[in-house]
Amino acid sequence: MAKQTKIIREACVALASHKLRTFLMMISIVIGIASLTAVICIGQGTKAEIMGRVGKHGNDMIMVRPGGTMQVFAPDKDRALVSLKPEDTATIEERLSNIRRIASVQNERNWDVSYKDKTVKQRIFGVEPEWANIRRSDGIHLGRALEEGDEQGAARVGVLGWITWKELFGDEDPVGATIRVGDNPFEVVGVFPELGAAAGKDDWDFRVVVPKSTSTKRLFGRPHLEQIVIQVQDAEKLHETAEQVRAVLRENHGLAPDAEDDFFVREPKHIADAALSTSKTLNNLLYATTGIALLIGGIVIMNIMLLSVSERAREIGLRRALGARRRDILGQFLTEALAVTLAGGVVGVACGVAASVLLAEHVKITGVSLAVSIVSCSAVALLFGLYPARKAAAVDPVVAMREAKM
Numbered sequence: 001m002a003k004q005t006k007i008i009r010e011a012c013v014a015l016a017s018h019k020l021r022t023f024l025m026m027i028s029i030v031i032g033i034a035s036l037t038a039v040i041c042i043g044q045g046t047k048a049e050i051m052g053r054v055g056k057h058g059n060d061m062i063m064v065r066p067g068g069t070m071q072v073f074a075p076d077k078d079r080a081l082v083s084l085k086p087e088d089t090a091t092i093e094e095r096l097s098n099i100r101r102i103a104s105v106q107n108e109r110n111w112d113v114s115y116k117d118k119t120v121k122q123r124i125f126g127v128e129p130e131w132a133n134i135r136r137s138d139g140i141h142l143g144r145a146l147e148e149g150d151e152q153g154a155a156r157v158g159v160l161g162w163i164t165w166k167e168l169f170g171d172e173d174p175v176g177a178t179i180r181v182g183d184n185p186f187e188v189v190g191v192f193p194e195l196g197a198a199a200g201k202d203d204w205d206f207r208v209v210v211p212k213s214t215s216t217k218r219l220f221g222r223p224h225l226e227q228i229v230i231q232v233q234d235a236e237k238l239h240e241t242a243e244q245v246r247a248v249l250r251e252n253h254g255l256a257p258d259a260e261d262d263f264f265v266r267e268p269k270h271i272a273d274a275a276l277s278t279s280k281t282l283n284n285l286l287y288a289t290t291g292i293a294l295l296i297g298g299i300v301i302m303n304i305m306l307l308s309v310s311e312r313a314r315e316i317g318l319r320r321a322l323g324a325r326r327r328d329i330l331g332q333f334l335t336e337a338l339a340v341t342l343a344g345g346v347v348g349v350a351c352g353v354a355a356s357v358l359l360a361e362h363v364k365i366t367g368v369s370l371a372v373s374i375v376s377c378s379a380v381a382l383l384f385g386l387y388p389a390r391k392a393a394a395v396d397p398v399v400a401m402r403e404a405k406m
Contacts, residue, residue, distance in 0.1 A: 018308070022340060025304050028297035029344030029380065030351060033373050035290040037352025040372060043286075044364035045356075060100075060235040061134060062242050063266045064088075064228040064249065082224040083253065083262040089228050091252050098232050098241045103131035105227035106215045113208055114180040115168040122164060123207045124181060126215020132159075134231045136192055143175035143190030146211055150189075154213040158186045162194040162205040181208060184218055242267050294376060297344075298384035301337060305388035309333070309395070316395045330393040337385025338378065345377035 016022070066081035089104045106126035113122040125131075132145045139145075141162070150157050158181070165174055174188040186208075195204040216223055232241050242265045249263055309316070316329055349370055356363045 021304055021308065025301045025340045026344040026347070028300040029294075029341050029377065030348040032290060032294035032297045032380075033345045033348025033376060034351040034355060035286070035293050036376060037349045037373060038356040038359070039286040039290055040368060041353060041356040041363045041365050042360040044366060044368070045360060047364075059268050060232050060238060061268060062230040062232065062238065062245060064230070064245060064263055065226065065266065066224070066263050082222075084225040084228060085223060086225065088249055088252055089225070092228065092230065092245055092248055095248055096241060096244050098234055098237050098244075099230060100233045101130045101134050101231040103128040103134060103229050104212055104225050105131060105229060106212055106220055106224075107226050108220055111182055111208075111219075112180075113164070113168070115174075115177065118168050120164065120167050122181075124215065124219060125207055125209045126212040126220065127209055128212050131209075131229060134229050138193045138195065141191045141193040142173060143188070145190055146209065150211045151213050154217050155211055156184060156186045156214060156218065157189045158208045158210045159190040159192060160188060161192055161203075161207045161209075163203075164206055164208060165191045179208075181210070181219065186210065238267060294380060298380045301340065301380070302384040302388055305333065305337060305385060306391065309388055309392045312392075313395055316392055320395070326393040329395070330389045333389035333392045334381065334385050337389070338381040341377040341381040341385075342374070345373045349373045 064084065066083040086104050089102055093099055093102045104127075107123055109121075109123045111122050111124045112119050113124075114120075127146065129146050129148050129151055136145075140159070142165075143159070146157070146159060149155070158179070160168070160174060168174070168179065169177070174191060177188050178185050179188055180186070192205070192209075210219070230241075230245065232238050246261065246265050249265075250261065253262055255262065319329065320326075353365055356365075
């Protein structure tokens with residue numbers, strides 16, 4: 001223990017005696033570890049946010065959309081696909097036992113919605129009353145949700161998204177006011193709470209929701225659906241239920257056994273997998289960049305330490321002449337490499353955490369970043385410090401002392 005303490009002390013003295021050299025070695029590690037820490041913190045924060053959003057929209061929900069190609073997120077524009085009809089919703093509800101709630105949905109983009117002198121382009125959703133219980137379990141902020149009587153009477157009533165309310169009404173209570181959807185007057189009966197589910201105006205907070213019967217008869221003038229949303233009783237049987245939905249729809253649509261689906265059934269895991277896949281691709285790129293930064297840092301440390309071995313040949317020779325063994329010299333130089341990289345790692349973690357908080361909206365700071373930093377620093381110290389340390393340990397004390405005198 002006394003010998004190890006002495007080696008550590010001598011390593012610290014050597015590093016302190018060459019401050020510029022120590023700083024250059026340390027800064028190269030700081031950059032790599034800061035990048036690695038930021039990537040981990042931002043990556044974990046992004047993953048937590050994605051899973052939170054998926055959970056917010058329901059881990060017990062199945063969505064059916066027209067078209068045979070799986071499209072995980074909402075399409076960028078309206079699609080003229082007519083494979084889903086209200087009869088499909090009725091058949092699924094009638095034949096499957098694991099259905100808690102089900103609703104038909106229509107929607108179209110780029111409708112003019114006006115109030116007084118203000119007009120905004122909106123996405124209009126025509127939904128059945130159960131839709132709100134499936135998709136908007138957060139309830140209502142102002143007023144009320146759509147009711148069965150609204151659907152049966154094809155009432156001209158609507159519920160506004162949060163941003164729609166703010167852009168048309170500011171802080172004014174909109175309940176009871178009349179807006180115009182296209183050329184049709186609609187009474188505002190409610191406002192949804194702010195959800196913030198996506199960036200931009202094509203999100204959950206920027207829309208008008210009306211009864212489906214109203215959208216069918218008074219706005220869109222067609223019966224086919226853009227979505228069927230289903231909430232299951234038992235979430236553990238969600239995948240099984242999704243396959244049953246698929247079988248029912250294939251039968252309903254009269255598809256031959258070898259024919260492809262003219263619809264697709266989306267489960268929550270599809271959203272999470274797609275979102276995490278995008279995040280994973282970006283993270284892999286950042287990890288590769290970070291790895292290159294650490295590699296460069298390690299090379300810098302190795303080269304500076306090799307230079308140090310040459311400059312300290314007399315010191316090494318004197319220590320060997322006084323009884324120091326090769327492993328003592330090896331241990332000292334490895335300790336110097338480890339001390340520099342660990343110090344750089346601590347500073348790098350602090351810089352990485354600070355950078356991630358400043359640069360990203362979603363950050364999750366855990367002990368993982370610290371653990372990865374310590375392991376990475378230790379690996380760099382061993383990989384790139386071993387060769388200079390072996391070089392120092394191999395110095396011949398006689399030759400070193402003779403060259404020093406010359």
